[in-house]
Amino acid sequence: MGDEWEPPIPAGYSDANRAFLQAFMARGTLTFREAQKVLAGIKGAIEDDDGAVPPQSITMADFENFVRSAREAVEPLDYDIRNTRDQVRGGERVWAFINAHSDPATQMGTARSPEEVAYIKRLLDAMFDQYNTPRMEVMAVDEGQALRVSRPTRRESNIHGNNNNNNGGGGEGSDAEGGDGDGDGTTTVSRGLKHSEVLSLLASLVAEGWLDKSRDGFYSLTPRALMELWSWLMATYNDPDAEAEWQHIKFCEACKEIVTYGQRCNEPDCTIRLHDICEDGFWRTRRERTCPKCSTPWEGNHYVGERAVTSRSGFQRGRGRKGRRSQATEAVEEEDEEEEED
Ligand SMILES: [Zn+2]
Numbered sequence: 001m002g003d004e005w006e007p008p009i010p011a012g013y014s015d016a017n018r019a020f021l022q023a024f025m026a027r028g029t030l031t032f033r034e035a036q037k038v039l040a041g042i043k044g045a046i047e048d049d050d051g052a053v054p055p056q057s058i059t060m061a062d063f064e065n066f067v068r069s070a071r072e073a074v075e076p077l078d079y080d081i082r083n084t085r086d087q088v089r090g091g092e093r094v095w096a097f098i099n100a101h102s103d104p105a106t107q108m109g110t111a112r113s114p115e116e117v118a119y120i121k122r123l124l125d126a127m128f129d130q131y132n133t134p135r136m137e138v139m140a141v142d143e144g145q146a147l148r149v150s151r152p153t154r155r156e157s158n159i160h161g162n163n164n165n166n167n168g169g170g171g172e173g174s175d176a177e178g179g180d181g182d183g184d185g186t187t188t189v190s191r192g193l194k195h196s197e198v199l200s201l202l203a204s205l206v207a208e209g210w211l212d213k214s215r216d217g218f219y220s221l222t223p224r225a226l227m228e229l230w231s232w233l234m235a236t237y238n239d240p241d242a243e244a245e246w247q248h249i250k251f252c253e254a255c256k257e258i259v260t261y262g263q264r265c266n267e268p269d270c271t272i273r274l275h276d277i278c279e280d281g282f283w284r285t286r287r288e289r290t291c292p293k294c295s296t297p298w299e300g301n302h303y304v305g306e307r308a309v310t311s312r313s314g315f316q317r318g319r320g321r322k323g324r325r326s327q328a329t330e331a332v333e334e335e336d337e338e339e340e341e342d
């Protein structure tokens with residue numbers, strides 16, 4: 001590249017800027033440490049002095065300048081670069097190259113079949129609706145749960161078959177109930193995915209940076225996916241007219257970003273949530289460790305995210321006894337139902 005370098009074109013947008021944007025788009029996300037390596041490589045190549053630019057010499061201000069130019073370049077195309085902190089991994093800040101008007105089909109669904117796109121939508125429904133209730137805000141699914149939505153319910157499959165229109169969970173076309181035949185042999189009906197297809201799709205969504213898979217085997221959305229799908233998630237799962245009530249998508253009291261992994265108020269009906277990574281700073285500014293809304297002592301032992309399941313005794317027992325995680329999760333679900341009957 002060194003030999004062919006030409007002076008920057010107008011507005012100061014240089015080959016270095018272009019190379020940075022290409023590297024960013026190819027990766028999808030960058031942490032500052034990763035950006036230091038990328039920018040050191042670019043500078044080394046362009047300055048043509050044997051590539052000897054140490055990554056540590058790249059400052060945050062350097063990086064931010066490159067991000068600013070890249071944002072200006074992609075803005076007319078409805079792309080953006082945003083950053084957020086990783087809720088799970090110690091709060092490291094992550095920058096992501098995103099399409100601000102994304103839905104699951106345009107995002108995780110590019111270059112995938114309609115069946116796979118429909119599955120991804122069912123997977124998100126499982127994360128943000130089915131396994132995200134006022135009592136259990138898991139917002140993650142284990143493998144067994146991910147496999148349980150491998151095929152559409154009969155109603156959904158008929159809806160798809162009838163008008164071929166996935167209208168995003170809210171549509172109640174209930175007259176499709178009671179149709180005969182379960183879809184086998186009928187080409188117009190959505191057949192869903194085989195278990196082996198689900199497993200390979202999940203693996204590729206993890207590899208592409210849309211899903212995280214935890215040590216306990218739970219799948220959840222990555223910071224990148226959350227940034228990209230933020231407005232879609234709100235529009236799909238929240239009720240804008242019920243602001244004071246429990247909502248599927250909730251925000252951190254400290255940083256105001258989405259909480260899918262964090263803590264909840266010990267008062268079950270209270271809607272205050274806090275990231276683990278935000279709590280130190282949050283409590284430092286307060287005299288008492290009590291909920292800012294309902295004043296219940298904040299014990300930090302009620303969770304949002306997979307720990308809503310894994311911290312339960314039923315999960316621990318189930319894992320010890322059976323060794324299989326999905327069964328361990330089922331044990332917690334059963335325990336939860338028993339509690340609800342009291
Ligand atoms: Zn926060």
Ligand SMILES: [Zn+2]
Pocket residue numbers: 265266267270271272291292293294295296
């Ligand atoms: Zn509270």
